[in-house]
Amino acid sequence: MSDFGFHLAFWSLAAMTIGGASMIIISRNLVHAVIWLVMSMLGVAGLYLTLSAEFIAVVQVLIYVGAISVLMLFAIMLTPRAERDNSQNIKTAGPAGLVVIMVMIATMWVAIDTDWGAVREAALTEQARLIGESLIKHYILPFEIGAVLLTAALVGAIALARQDDEDAAVHAASLQAELEGDGSVDPVDVVDPPLPSDGEAGS
Amino acid sequence: MIIGLEHYLVLGALLFCIGFFIALSKKNAVGVLIGVELMLNAVNLTLVAFSRFGTAEVALSTQVFVVFIIAVAAAEVAVGLALALVVYRNRQTISVDRTTLLKG
Structure with a gap:
C-alpha cells in the first residue's frame, strides 16, 4: 500500500x-x-x-x-x-530544438544504459546536522568562497541597479506622464526604439 | 515496477532539455534566466537522486554540492536581473534580439 x-x-x-x-x-x-x-x-x-x-x-x-x-x-x-x-525567436528555435533533441537522446541513453551499481536501501538520516558539520569542517574553503561570492553579488547587483537621482527623476516623470495618458511630455520617448505591435499583447 | 535511480535520472534529463530549449530560444532576457534556473534544478535533482541511491560516501557530498549550486544560482539570478534592469534603462527593452550593440 x-x-x-x-x-x-x-x-x-x-x-x-x-x-x-x-x-x-x-x-x-x-x-x-x-x-x-x-x-x-x-x-x-x-x-x-x-x-x-x-x-x-x-x-x-x-x-x-x-x-x-x-x-x-x-x-x-x-x-x-x-x-x-x-x-x-523564430530564427533560433529550430536549430535550438535540433541541438536539444540530440542532447536529450545522449543523456537519456547514458541514464538508462549505464549500470549504476548497487542500490542503497537506507537514506541519509540527520541531514541538516551532517551537512552543517561538513560545511564547516571538510568544505570550509568553498563555504568561505561562497560567502564572498554572495557578498560580491549583492554589492554588484545594488551597484548595477542603482539609479542616479536626476535619472530617477526623469524616469519617474516620464512614467507619470504615460500613466496619465499624456504622451506630449515624455523625454524618454525621443530615444525610444519603436516597439513591435505584438509585444504589447500580454501586458 | 520499482521506482529507482533511472526514473529520477530520466526526469532530470528531460527537465534539463526543457530548460536548455527555453534558454536557447526565448526572446526575453527574463525568459532566458528562467531556462537557466530550470537547468540548474535538473542538475540538483540528478545529484539528490545519486545521494539517495549511490554509495554511502557520496550521499553527503552530493547534498553539500546541491547547497552550493543553490547559493551560486541565487547570486547569478540577482546579478542577471540587475543587468536586465540596466539594459532596460539604457535601451527601453530587455529583448535579447534587440540588444545588438555588438553586431557588426
Missing part, C-alpha cells in the same frame, strides 16, 4: 514538474511563465522529499519558490515599458 502511495507521489510530482516546465515554453505571457516556473520548482521540491532529502527540499522552497521567483517578478514589474512577450 505504501508502495502505491510512493508511485502516486512520484508520477504526480513528475507530471507537475515537466508540465510546469512545458507550460513555460507554451506560455506567451512572461508573468504567467514565472508562475509556471514556481509550479515546476514546487514539483522538484516534492521529488526531493520522495528522495528523503528533507533539508534540500525546504531550502528549495525557501530560495527558489520564495526568493528567486519574487526577484523575477520584481524585474518584470520594474521594466514596465519592455515587452511582456515570452515567445520564441
